[in-house]
Amino acid sequence: MVDQTAAPEKQSKWPDIDFKTLGPAIALLILCVIGYLLNPAFLSEGNITNLLTRSAFIGIIAVGATFVITAGGIDLSVGSMAAVIAGLMIIIMNSAVDTLGTGVATVILGCGCSIILGIGAGWINGFLTTKGKIEAFIVTLGTMGIFRSLVTYFADGGTLSLNFDLRGTYRPVYYESVLGLPVPVWVFIFVAIAGWILLNRTAFGRFCTAIGSSEAVAKYSAIKVDRIKTYTYIIQGLCVALATIIYVPRLGSASGTTGVLWELEAIAAVIIGGTVLKGGYGRIGGTILGALILTTIGNILNFTDVISNYLNGTMQGLIIIVAVWLQRGSWGKNKKKTT
Amino acid sequence: MRPTKTLLSLAAAGVLALASAATAQEDKIKIGVSYPTPTHAWAAGMNWHAEQAEKRLEELYPDVDLILVNSPDSGQQANAIEDLVSAHGIDALVVLPFESDPLTDPVLNAKKSGALITVVDRGLSQPNIEDIYVAGNNPELGRVSAQYMKTRLNEGDNIVILRGIPTVIDNERFDAFMEEIEGSGINVLDHKHANWNRDDGFEVMQDFLSRFPDIDAVWAQDDDIAIGVMAALEQASRDDDGIFVVGGAGMKQIIKRISEGDELIPVDVLYPPAMIATAMDVTVNAFKSNGPVAGRYILGATLITQENAMDFYFPDSPF
CATH class of the missing domain: 3.40.50.2300 (Response regulator)
Incomplete structure (x- = not known):
């Protein structure tokens, strides 16, 4: 089993792999052409920068989701997790203003707490899934509800807002550019590269793929399945924490409506990118393209009034299904031969 | 009798x-x-x-x-x-x-x-x-917002609209606004749903700014959307060329800014x-x-201005 699913990775069938690898890229290219035809301002520098920066949230979270899904799991709690981490970060930073002031120290404290919270939340998901022997879908459905209601509770139903002076200090993390690219895009690039190396060039990445293909076989092959699976959820939590760190300075607030449906967007990005939902095969590069495709669809819909506003969801749904269907056309044939 | x-x-x-x-x-x-x-x-x-x-x-x-x-x-x-x-x-x-x-x-x-x-x-x-x-009075909220726009804008000026979640409430507000603005010569460039949400308000406004080089006013319909819109305007450095945003509901942060005479968000329409x-x-x-x-x-959809803002300011309320 492991060998079979690993076979396409060894690049034995060029034409098939080419189509699979290039599929999402072609889709993105077509979308960009459509966007440009609808309105040349689509390719303006400002819009491209907006697009990339916006993709960063979902993209970073989706890199984490790629590991979870490759290892045969699923994490539905990421959107709520982002909201609760954002809320707690704001509370912590606001209360630290008295002692640490409104300088960089407070922001670093907030970011540090965010990372710890993300790792902690990911560990809880992983622990309950592996040691608690509860299906990941159920565990993360549960934590999704818990995290969501916690942020509503912390905000007293309203909105948590970051101290105004602190916002000034923290603001550049979202709005400033380094070498022509906004900071969130750099974080996105860094996370993508780290994720790619981890998945494709380390034993950990191979273990994830093996577990996703067949947990039983992985276990007999002396892979510490529970530990590896827990690590995937911790990576997911860490990615959510990083996304939150760049999200909070954007509007300086968090509420019960922060990050709603991010989990579905992240999962959609992963699947559009060519990762298999039931595990065993993951592609970080595809995930990045998937996240870009999703953001581009929303952006294009805002650039035209040809399509009724009420049909935005329909367009998004159609494009997602078509994008995946195009890939699976060849994937299906390939699978039939090998199995 | x-x-x-x-x-x-x-x-x-x-x-x-x-x-x-x-x-x-x-x-x-x-x-x-x-x-x-x-x-x-x-x-x-x-x-x-x-x-x-x-x-x-x-x-x-x-x-x-x-x-x-x-x-x-x-x-x-x-x-x-x-x-x-x-x-x-x-x-x-x-x-x-x-x-x-x-x-x-x-x-x-x-x-x-x-x-x-x-x-x-x-x-x-x-x-x-x-x-x-x-x-509250949803059509009135749209109408009052449009009336204010007409007092501030001239024929040929351009506005964009950010709508709420597609619901009856949103339609009532939007239809009344459009009815009132009709015939005034003010161009409504486009309207998109921002779901009464700050993040969506931010993103939709970013796209409007990329798409339309000349916008004179924004009807955000809701204060959460208005906060996202203002962040997008600030980011694009287009918040100081006389453009203004009209929100709705009566969120305390917005009321406070109005009471301080903020030119970017000069009024709010009450939906209390x-x-x-x-x-x-x-x-x-x-x-x-x-x-x-x-x-x-x-209840009336009162226009909140700098003069009467403090009557609607509840600093202890979460909203």
Whole structure:
């Protein structure tokens, strides 16, 4: 089993792999052409920068989701997790203003707490899934509800807002550019590269793929399945924490409506990118393209009034299904031969 | 004639109230207040105002007992209303229904038990159930916003609109706005749904800014959207060329900025979460006032400007 699913990775069938690898890229290219035809301002520098920066949230979270899904799991709690981490970060930073002031120290404290919270939340998901022997879908459905209601509770139903002076200090993390690219895009690039190396060039990445293909076989092959699976959820939590760190300075607030449906967007990005939902095969590069495709669809819909506003969801749904269907056309044939 | 009629019905209501109060163990006037669990800022503001009104009214009238219950969905709200009727034996029910259809029957049952019914904001699907109706005015919100736009803009000026979640409320506001703006020569470049959400407001406005080089004003319809819009304007450095944003609802942060004379957000149009308090006041008056109170109370969509901003500023409210 492991060998079979690993076979396409060894690049034995060029034409098939080419189509699979290039599929999402072609889709993105077509979308960009459509966007440009609808309105040349689509390719303006400002819009491209907006697009990339916006993709960063979902993209970073989706890199984490790629590991979870490759290892045969699923994490539905990421959107709520982002909201609760954002809320707690704001509370912590606001209360630290008295002692640490409104300088960089407070922001670093907030970011540090965010990372710890993300790792902690990911560990809880992983622990309950592996040691608690509860299906990941159920565990993360549960934590999704818990995290969501916690942020509503912390905000007293309203909105948590970051101290105004602190916002000034923290603001550049979202709005400033380094070498022509906004900071969130750099974080996105860094996370993508780290994720790619981890998945494709380390034993950990191979273990994830093996577990996703067949947990039983992985276990007999002396892979510490529970530990590896827990690590995937911790990576997911860490990615959510990083996304939150760049999200909070954007509007300086968090509420019960922060990050709603991010989990579905992240999962959609992963699947559009060519990762298999039931595990065993993951592609970080595809995930990045998937996240870009999703953001581009929303952006294009805002650039035209040809399509009724009420049909935005329909367009998004159609494009997602078509994008995946195009890939699976060849994937299906390939699978039939090998199995 | 009408007053006597209403007085008579009031008297009847009073007798009913007394009758059910007699069957209840305590001798208090019990008023149940049922509304959705606050999961977003506006509802949290409503919850806060309901609690404030409870404190104030119970202090004012020691024989009035207000019972506040919030429910996370329609089904549970129906149960909560049943409990208020059967367990508490309420004399009056103030209800902001989650949805109209599923809650019509439970409220009708409460009415059959003899309770006075006050419906807030969202009507029921059958007429004549409620004795008192208190609501904000959605078309008026759109109209007042458009009227303000007309005072500030000239023929040929361009605006963009960020709408809420596609619902009847959003349509009422939007249609009334468009009707009022028609014929003024102001161009509505485009309108997109920003779902009464800050993040969506930010992203939709970013795209509007990339798409349209010349925008003179933004109708954000809602204060959460307005906050996202202002962040996008700031990011694009287009917040200081005379452009202005009109929000709606009456969020405290926005009211504060208006009171300080902010040019980017000079006005706000009221759609007050405090309407629940109005409803509670009117309902208590049904038992306490010598004047008639049954009827429909449609609150004005007041234009909040720098002059009157402090009247609508509640710094302790979460909204």
